[in-house]
Amino acid sequence: MASISISPIIYPQTNPSLNYLPFNKNGVFKDSLLLQPDNNTIAVLNPDGNDNGLFVNNATNSYFFGDYQGYQSTNCIILRSNGNADLFQNNLNIYINQLDGGISIFNDLITSSTAGLLATYLKLSVNGVKYKIALLNDTI
Amino acid sequence: MASISITSLNTKTNPTSLQFPVNIGGQFVDSVLYTKNDQSAVYSTFPGLTGGTKGINLDSTNQVYKLGDFNNLQNNTAIVLDDMNSKILLTGLNIVTTGGSHPPTSKHLNITIQGTQYCIQLLQY
Numbered sequence: 001m002a003s004i005s006i007s008p009i010i011y012p013q014t015n016p017s018l019n020y021l022p023f024n025k026n027g028v029f030k031d032s033l034l035l036q037p038d039n040n041t042i043a044v045l046n047p048d049g050n051d052n053g054l055f056v057n058n059a060t061n062s063y064f065f066g067d068y069q070g071y072q073s074t075n076c077i078i079l080r081s082n083g084n085a086d087l088f089q090n091n092l093n094i095y096i097n098q099l100d101g102g103i104s105i106f107n108d109l110i111t112s113s114t115a116g117l118l119a120t121y122l123k124l125s126v127n128g129v130k131y132k133i134a135l136l137n138d139t140i
Numbered sequence: 141m142a143s144i145s146i147t148s149l150n151t152k153t154n155p156t157s158l159q160f161p162v163n164i165g166g167q168f169v170d171s172v173l174y175t176k177n178d179q180s181a182v183y184s185t186f187p188g189l190t191g192g193t194k195g196i197n198l199d200s201t202n203q204v205y206k207l208g209d210f211n212n213l214q215n216n217t218a219i220v221l222d223d224m225n226s227k228i229l230l231t232g233l234n235i236v237t238t239g240g241s242h243p244p245t246s247k248h249l250n251i252t253i254q255g256t257q258y259c260i261q262l263l264q265y
Contacts, residue, residue, distance in 0.1 A: 014163045014166055014167065014168055015163050016163075017163065018163055018164065018165065018166070019162060019163065019164065020162065020163055021160055021161065021162045021163075021171055021173070022161060022162075022163060022168070031163075034160075034171075034173070036162045036171050036172060036173075039172065039186065039187050040172075040186055040187075042171070042172055042173060042184060042195065042196075054196070056184060056195040056196055056207075058172075058184075058186040058189070058194060058195060061209065061214060061215060061217070063195065063196075063207050063208045063217075063218075065207055065219075077207070077219060079207065079208040079217050079218065079219060120258065133260050134260070134261075135258035135259070135260060136248065136258060136259040136260065136261065137258065137259070
């Protein structure tokens, strides 16, 4: 692991891009994938420059984790805490410890029955055992 | 809090110990991320907040990973992954509702899936 060496011969520099958090690569500050565009926001940027993976905004009370931009799987958790909170807004794709048979909720396994008051179920797997939860219409 | 200063070159790191730096205007200043005890935990803090941290909290020592308003500083909407105890905690002041079109004594978990709102009836534990 190289350490940061600040030499009087080689003028020390920050990482090249503004608002990026730096990291040490072979003794030189490089841009990490973390961006702080303002004092209320922290985000992870992909190599293409678009944020995805993690987004935290204290001003809007928005917290995104996962593929919330929908570049691939759209597996994500979105928390909005603006007084009208919605857990799992947008896509309901949560994969937690999936390989070990933990809890997983699959967006593509939300199903509808053909008739009856309980029209929709949320399918999930808990420790490898599949269950479904009846979803009621929210008319409150 | 001690700062690390390289005075001979008039070049400084960010001013606050344990705070991650960010490049603002070509200078390292404190970011909103900091580590509490070197390498085992990462927190975010924001200007004007009092009473604790908010945003993200990654604690590998205790194996607890938090996202959102986990200290209930404002609206208390958060998800907490407690890996040591194998628990997932969801919080939110308005995710449980009673009454409406449902029996007034029952409680429901509000959930939004792809823009459509649903309720899940909660049974006594």
